Amino acid sequence: MSSKQSLSSKTSKSRNGCHRCKTKHIKCDETKPRCQICIAQGAECPGYAKQLRWSNKHEVYADRPKKRAKTGAETTGASYQHDHNATSPSKSPPDLASTNGPVQSTRLPASAEAAEVSWSMTEPYGFEDLGHSFMVPDLISPSWSDVQVGNAFLAGDFWGDHSADSAIDLSSILSPLQTDSSKRENGKRKATVPADANASSSSAGLLQTFYRMAVPGKVPGFSDQDLVSYYFDHVCAIFACFDSEMNPFRTWVMDRFGNDKTTSLTIQAMAGSHLANFYPHMAAMGIAKRSQAWKSLQHDLPSLKAGKTTADSVLLNLLLLGLSCSWNNSSGLGLQYLCIARSLVQIKLQKECGPNDEFILDALIYWEMLASFVDPVPMLPFSGIKSPELHIPPKPSPRMPHSWTGLASESIYILAEVGRVLRRRDKKGLVTKIDDEWSSILENALYAIEIPQPDDVVDYNDPKTSKVDLIAMAEAYRHIALLEIYRSNPKLLLSRVRDGTVLEDLNHLSLSVNEAYHDELDSMLARIAVHVIDTIKGVHISSGACKLLPLIVVVAGSQLKMPDNEPSNTEIHDAVLEARYVVEQRLTVMSRRYPQRPMSAMLDIVKEVWQRLDPRECESSRADTNAHWLDIMHEKSWQVIMG
Numbered sequence: 001m002s003s004k005q006s007l008s009s010k011t012s013k014s015r016n017g018c019h020r021c022k023t024k025h026i027k028c029d030e031t032k033p034r035c036q037i038c039i040a041q042g043a044e045c046p047g048y049a050k051q052l053r054w055s056n057k058h059e060v061y062a063d064r065p066k067k068r069a070k071t072g073a074e075t076t077g078a079s080y081q082h083d084h085n086a087t088s089p090s091k092s093p094p095d096l097a098s099t100n101g102p103v104q105s106t107r108l109p110a111s112a113e114a115a116e117v118s119w120s121m122t123e124p125y126g127f128e129d130l131g132h133s134f135m136v137p138d139l140i141s142p143s144w145s146d147v148q149v150g151n152a153f154l155a156g157d158f159w160g161d162h163s164a165d166s167a168i169d170l171s172s173i174l175s176p177l178q179t180d181s182s183k184r185e186n187g188k189r190k191a192t193v194p195a196d197a198n199a200s201s202s203s204a205g206l207l208q209t210f211y212r213m214a215v216p217g218k219v220p221g222f223s224d225q226d227l228v229s230y231y232f233d234h235v236c237a238i239f240a241c242f243d244s245e246m247n248p249f250r251t252w253v254m255d256r257f258g259n260d261k262t263t264s265l266t267i268q269a270m271a272g273s274h275l276a277n278f279y280p281h282m283a284a285m286g287i288a289k290r291s292q293a294w295k296s297l298q299h300d301l302p303s304l305k306a307g308k309t310t311a312d313s314v315l316l317n318l319l320l321l322g323l324s325c326s327w328n329n330s331s332g333l334g335l336q337y338l339c340i341a342r343s344l345v346q347i348k349l350q351k352e353c354g355p356n357d358e359f360i361l362d363a364l365i366y367w368e369m370l371a372s373f374v375d376p377v378p379m380l381p382f383s384g385i386k387s388p389e390l391h392i393p394p395k396p397s398p399r400m401p402h403s404w405t406g407l408a409s410e411s412i413y414i415l416a417e418v419g420r421v422l423r424r425r426d427k428k429g430l431v432t433k434i435d436d437e438w439s440s441i442l443e444n445a446l447y448a449i450e451i452p453q454p455d456d457v458v459d460y461n462d463p464k465t466s467k468v469d470l471i472a473m474a475e476a477y478r479h480i481a482l483l484e485i486y487r488s489n490p491k492l493l494l495s496r497v498r499d500g501t502v503l504e505d506l507n508h509l510s511l512s513v514n515e516a517y518h519d520e521l522d523s524m525l526a527r528i529a530v531h532v533i534d535t536i537k538g539v540h541i542s543s544g545a546c547k548l549l550p551l552i553v554v555v556a557g558s559q560l561k562m563p564d565n566e567p568s569n570t571e572i573h574d575a576v577l578e579a580r581y582v583v584e585q586r587l588t589v590m591s592r593r594y595p596q597r598p599m600s601a602m603l604d605i606v607k608e609v610w611q612r613l614d615p616r617e618c619e620s621s622r623a624d625t626n627a628h629w630l631d632i633m634h635e636k637s638w639q640v641i642m643g
Contacts, residue, residue: 240403372419469545516563529559557583
């Protein structure tokens with residue numbers, strides 16, 4: 001080693017020298033205007049001006065995240081963990097260390113972790129037409145509902161009277177988390193970049209801060225324990241129409257995930273899939289966990305036959321996996337899980353009722369209703385020459401809402417039958433005689449349903465979801481079932497209006513001449529659809545009842561046909577226009593809280609219906625007055641589970 005090299009290796013790093021000497025960790029003689037070391041080496045001295053770069057290191061947080069002990073995942077890369085002591089309306093999951101079996105850390109491949117996210121290549125999933133700031137759930141505090149929408153119109157009366165809600169502290173949510181590897185790399189060297197590159201990097205950092213986006217390459221990693229915590233802190237609230245200790249998807253899962261490998265893998269898969277809303281790289285983890293859960297479930301089936309596990313445990317995992325199947329892929333219908341669930345429930349129906357049977361059976365009715373619109377093999381009609389009588393027993397009072405059906409179990413069952421009737425139509429949209437009679441029976445059953453009043457509902461201890469919200473959803477489900485029946489069988493509606501026996505809230509329907517629409521049926525269906533949207537638009541976006549909204553806004557939104565003529569009275573024109581705005585904004589905003597892919601697919605379906613329904617300026621291209629969301633969904637192969 002030369003004396004010069006020995007000298008430079010022993011000298012300490014200068015803090016006041018030129019930028020080149022500091023980068024090379026050599027002693028600068030600080031000669032001005034250029035140091036002698038740079039001149040001796042034939043290099044241009046960059047001078048002594050202080051180099052500035054953007055940093056989030058000293059940002060001030062409203063609520064500084066609490067420190068936590070490092071997990072095993074942090075020894076190999078970045079890992080993020082929730083504050084388990086954060087205040088929550090529901091109890092937190094038990095300590096994972098006490099559960100059977102170690103909690104394994106889930107890591108992406110090293111190449112995937114090291115690669116920076118290319119934001120230009122990230123799929124927008126509905127962000128492209130957003131008219132306000134998007135929302136991200138608080139990864140530090142489990143409080144989700146305190147969301148302040150950027151658009152004042154959306155945050156005000158349009159969404160309900162929730163002006164007292166406070167906004168999420170997004171700066172504490174999306175502060176860049178630097179991996180240990182990047183810290184070590186920064187400690188070894190600080191590469192110089194051209195001035196224009198620095199400017200571009202600064203601009204990107206500023207915009208990412210402005211949009212509250214995670215910095216590419218510095219997104220957090222998540223261990224298995226983090227995913228389980230995320231399920232209980234966030235996914236429970238969006239997977240049910242209310243969330244409290246009365247929500248079986250919280251309490252039942254909490255009792256089982258420590259002893260049931262399939263349940264543990266399933267809730268981790270759901271957490272990873274939902275996190276992909278905000279960290280696209282988490283989609284791969286969600287898919288991998290789902291694959292592991294499916295394999296584990298297949299091992300549970302022989303154990304069920306051998307009596308080593310219970311049917312209720314297997315059915316719980318099927319419910320979780322089936323209704324979250326579209327979270328990774330909007331075309332994932334989960335029918336393979338439904339087929340297994342059907343077989344198990346048919347066996348259960350032949351035995352005495354167990355303590356969980358009512359919850360499981362109502363959940364299966366909801367699942368069958370959603371599947372009735374997308375199942376590639378429609379259910380066959382009743383055999384015989386006459387439809388059977390339909391008797392729906394009333395629910396006992398006071399009534400406990402169901403996590404999926406809320407207070408609309410009866411309407412949802414009838415809607416499942418309506419979906420089957422619609423799927424059995426021929427190419428001209430006509431139904432058989434027996435289905436025609438069955439539609440009339442279903443309509444009478446809908447009229448016989450008694451929607452409970454708030455005093456008739458058990459207090460389920462969810463301050464974010466009022467009883468009025470669930471009652472509004474029950475009303476809306478009854479109306480969309482009637483809407484589909486009347487569209488496929490118009491004579492039933494015309495007869496009701498003529499006899500004056502329509503529901504009380506539909507008394508405004510009449511057979512009088514309407515100048516806005518050529519067809520009186522179009523006018524009445526549009527008015528029913530507007531009434532449905534008016535019923536649900538008072539439900540705040542933070543309410544758990546929004547879980548029931550997707551199918552409502554798709555069915556009602558697809559009947560919002562604009563008037564055929566320039567109306568002299570703009571009342572119906574403005575009402576339809578405003579209702580369309582509500583539908584579009586609801587689906588857009590819900591795609592921020594709920595999984596984005598299915599919500600975006602539903603919005604595509606509704607917009608395609610509107611495009612075909614609206615009058616065309618070109619005479620050679622007439623509007624398709626018979627356009628139906630179900631036909632378009634199957635024509636375009638946009639099948640999606642709307643729940």
